[in-house]
Amino acid sequence: MVLTHIEEKMPQTSLPEHDYRLMAHKISSDYSEEEWGNWKWHVSHTIKDLATVEKLLGVKFSAEKRRSLEDTIRNFPMSITPYYFSLIDPKNFENDPVFIQSVPSAAELNFSCHDKEDPLAEDVDSPAPGITHRYPDRVLFHVSNRCAMYCRHCTRKRKVGDVDKTLSRDDLVKGLEYIKNTPQVRDVLLSGGDPLLLSDSMLEWLLSELKVIPHVQVIRIGTRVPVVLPQRITPHLVKIIKKYHPVWVNTHFNHPREITATSIRALRLLADAGIPLGNQTVLLAKVNDCPRVMKALVHKLVENRVRPYYLYQCDPAQGLSHFRTSIGKGIEIIENLIGHTSGFAAPTYVIDAPNGGGKIPIMPNYLISQSSSKVILRNYEGIITAYYQPEDYHPPKCGQDCSACNLELDLNGAAEGSLVGIARLLSNHEDTDYLVPTECDRMDRRKSGYDQIVTLGTSLIQHGKNSDRIYLMRLAAEETATLLPEMQSLAAENGYTKLFAKVPGDVKTLFEADGFETEAVIPCFYGGTKAGYFMGKFIDEGRKTEENAELLEDVLKVAHSKAGKALSFKLPKGYTLRKCTADDTAAMAEVFSTVFASYPFPIYEPEYISRTMTESITYYGIWHGQKLAALASAEQYPLEGHVELTDFATLPDYRRRKLAGILLHTMETEMKQKGFGVSYTSAVAESYGMNISFARQGYEFAGRLKNNTQINGGLKSMNIWYKCLKKQTE
Numbered sequence: 001m002v003l004t005h006i007e008e009k010m011p012q013t014s015l016p017e018h019d020y021r022l023m024a025h026k027i028s029s030d031y032s033e034e035e036w037g038n039w040k041w042h043v044s045h046t047i048k049d050l051a052t053v054e055k056l057l058g059v060k061f062s063a064e065k066r067r068s069l070e071d072t073i074r075n076f077p078m079s080i081t082p083y084y085f086s087l088i089d090p091k092n093f094e095n096d097p098v099f100i101q102s103v104p105s106a107a108e109l110n111f112s113c114h115d116k117e118d119p120l121a122e123d124v125d126s127p128a129p130g131i132t133h134r135y136p137d138r139v140l141f142h143v144s145n146r147c148a149m150y151c152r153h154c155t156r157k158r159k160v161g162d163v164d165k166t167l168s169r170d171d172l173v174k175g176l177e178y179i180k181n182t183p184q185v186r187d188v189l190l191s192g193g194d195p196l197l198l199s200d201s202m203l204e205w206l207l208s209e210l211k212v213i214p215h216v217q218v219i220r221i222g223t224r225v226p227v228v229l230p231q232r233i234t235p236h237l238v239k240i241i242k243k244y245h246p247v248w249v250n251t252h253f254n255h256p257r258e259i260t261a262t263s264i265r266a267l268r269l270l271a272d273a274g275i276p277l278g279n280q281t282v283l284l285a286k287v288n289d290c291p292r293v294m295k296a297l298v299h300k301l302v303e304n305r306v307r308p309y310y311l312y313q314c315d316p317a318q319g320l321s322h323f324r325t326s327i328g329k330g331i332e333i334i335e336n337l338i339g340h341t342s343g344f345a346a347p348t349y350v351i352d353a354p355n356g357g358g359k360i361p362i363m364p365n366y367l368i369s370q371s372s373s374k375v376i377l378r379n380y381e382g383i384i385t386a387y388y389q390p391e392d393y394h395p396p397k398c399g400q401d402c403s404a405c406n407l408e409l410d411l412n413g414a415a416e417g418s419l420v421g422i423a424r425l426l427s428n429h430e431d432t433d434y435l436v437p438t439e440c441d442r443m444d445r446r447k448s449g450y451d452q453i454v455t456l457g458t459s460l461i462q463h464g465k466n467s468d469r470i471y472l473m474r475l476a477a478e479e480t481a482t483l484l485p486e487m488q489s490l491a492a493e494n495g496y497t498k499l500f501a502k503v504p505g506d507v508k509t510l511f512e513a514d515g516f517e518t519e520a521v522i523p524c525f526y527g528g529t530k531a532g533y534f535m536g537k538f539i540d541e542g543r544k545t546e547e548n549a550e551l552l553e554d555v556l557k558v559a560h561s562k563a564g565k566a567l568s569f570k571l572p573k574g575y576t577l578r579k580c581t582a583d584d585t586a587a588m589a590e591v592f593s594t595v596f597a598s599y600p601f602p603i604y605e606p607e608y609i610s611r612t613m614t615e616s617i618t619y620y621g622i623w624h625g626q627k628l629a630a631l632a633s634a635e636q637y638p639l640e641g642h643v644e645l646t647d648f649a650t651l652p653d654y655r656r657r658k659l660a661g662i663l664l665h666t667m668e669t670e671m672k673q674k675g676f677g678v679s680y681t682s683a684v685a686e687s688y689g690m691n692i693s694f695a696r697q698g699y700e701f702a703g704r705l706k707n708n709t710q711i712n713g714g715l716k717s718m719n720i721w722y723k724c725l726k727k728q729t730e
């Protein structure tokens with residue numbers, strides 16, 4: 001289809017008419033008059049070699065320049081439509097924006113170390129061939145590998161000219177299937193390559209396939225055809241597109257010089273067909289990095305019913321470093337548009353975040369400051385204003401239940417995706433109150449697998465990969481015979497290497513018969529009178545070997561040498577001690593995560609701590625001013641008559657102030673008053689501090705649990721210390 005009604009008065013190219021005819025003849029000796037208007041002629045006569053560039057510009061490159069350009073073309077091929085080439089001003093081509101965007105430069109081979117082949121990670125976010133699914137409700141669908149002109153600043157440079165062929169229907173069917181099967185997708189963005197290089201029939205097939213998918217509400221076409229091959233926008237093409245409305249077209253003008261009579265006619269055809277038009281500009285050094293050029297561009301666009309949509313910061317793709325500007329340049333351009341010209345003429349300046357983070361809008365700062373009642377703003381002229389916020393504004397509290405809301409909007413039953421990111425934090429119907437980076441050691445520790453607590457019969461056990469063992473917490477004595485084989489098979493199932501149990505004397509022999517050995521004994525464990533045996537069964541004999549046995553012996557020796565030499569229990573000045581409450585859990589979790597690199601229980605979670613508070617654990621803390629400096633807990637077993645003093649944690653800055661000893665003394669005194677028969681603890685056997693603290697306070701050594709507990713990044717042996725509380729009072 002050839003267009004005949006060309007605007008007579010507008011220059012069609014930067015060349016006078018006879019010159020572009022001359023140029024066409026130079027490109028193709030059998031050029032005939034009406035072919036300039038035929039897009040297929042342009043596609044089949046794209047300029048792909050330097051010799052033609054030289055011939056058309058009437059220049060001869062130096063041998064050196066030629067060699068470097070040939071090199072570039074081997075890496076990143078060249079293809080320029082005769083129409084687009086005709087826009088170059090041959091008298092000043094080196095600085096010509098059209099020349100710079102289309103003719104290679106040796107600078108393309110200077111890769112900077114930050115450049116990436118696939119800067120936007122489109123390939124990894126691809127769930128189906130041709131599809132990039134990055135945002136919740138829309139996908140990018142690469143439907144063509146072809147481009148009429150290879151932009152030198154192409155972000156998909158890695159693929160340009162790779163497979164310079166149209167994708168077959170079969171190739172596209174997989175992408176269509178994905179869209180069909182993904183009901184969240186309401187907006188499909190056709191991209192490429194250039195979708196408008198598909199044949200009319202192929203494009204119609206694709207649009208019709210998309211149109212019948214019920215959840216696809218909008219189709220978008222991203223194309224540079226109106227810029228580099230406007231002849232492609234034929235009445236027939238437009239007739240096809242308008243059948244599948246709503247179809248939006250986004251084009252890609254970068255410089256006012258690209259807006260010619262021919263491209264204006266193409267835009268008019270599209271706009272007259274009711275197709276909303278947008279434009280995406282890439283900010284390019286030496287092409288449009290100037291507020292005046294940009295203002296002229298956006299004015300020409302809106303004059304032609306094209307809404308400037310995005311201004312892109314140039315991506316860090318390989319071969320683009322010479323095109324990139326500072327971000328400041330982009331902000332300066334936007335500063336020169338907002339307020340200075342029509343609001344709809346100012347595009348949104350975005351950086352497409354490397355690694356698939358998506359587009360991030362960047363704006364000059366208009367919000368200067370704020371108080372609880374006022375917001376301070378500045379306008380484009382530099383006038384600074386106070387905006388008073390309403391004093392009695394009560395926002396509707398959204399529980400996503402429209403019947404309970406007086407806004408006239410019933411969205412109940414609407415298909416909504418879940419809230420994402422900051423919007424999720426802001427909402428008051430989602431529980432999320434923090435976002436966690438994927439690289440976060442502390443959170444990784446949480447995920448490393450805490451022990452689960454399960455019942456076997458009426459007995460209670462705890463087991464997990466973390467400490468690599470089963471721990472019998474509460475034994476229903478009559479179940480011993482069935483329990484032992486059950487524990488054994490659970491261990492086999494999970495590959496655990498140790499079983500561990502606290503049991504009274506009357507079942508001790510049954511456990512011994514099963515292979516358990518006594519690791520520690522507390523004579524007053526049950527009710528202050530009956531002995532309790534801490535017994536271990538090593539399924540892997542190797543687990544018995546303590547690599548640091550010498551150190552462990554020394555810790556004990558030192559601890560014993562200080563036995564009974566209690567220090568003062570007086571709090572240093574400025575410190576206070578009290579029981580922790582639910583309000584303290586965040587501070588407590590913070591101290592625990594600072595002190596322990598890993599722990600058998602999720603004490604890094606405030607919710608976990610507050611749950612244990614309602615069960616059987618009382619926490620005691622020492623504050624320095626407002627800051628929680630140290631804490632510990634008393635885990636109480638009233639039925640058994642014993643209490644475990646544990647979870648001792650002192651922030652590094654507060655060590656050597658005997659805070660742990662003071663906590664221990666306080667807790668012990670209170671527990672004794674409550675009537676517990678014994679208090680005991682398990683201290684990491686390799687740590688001098690805690691073992692000495694217990695020895696000083698008159699605790700007796702009950703034995704050592706070998707390689708028993710996952711704590712601070714490894715399996716540790718634990719020393720058991722106890723003090724019979726009844727005996728002392730009797």
Ligand SMILES: *Cc1c(COP(=O)(O)O)cnc(C)c1O
Nearest residue numbers: 132133134135138139140189359
């Ligand atoms: C740009 C882009 C979109 C569309 O984003 P909008 O902001 O809606 O224009 C969708 N998917 C991908 C992968 C994109 O890069």
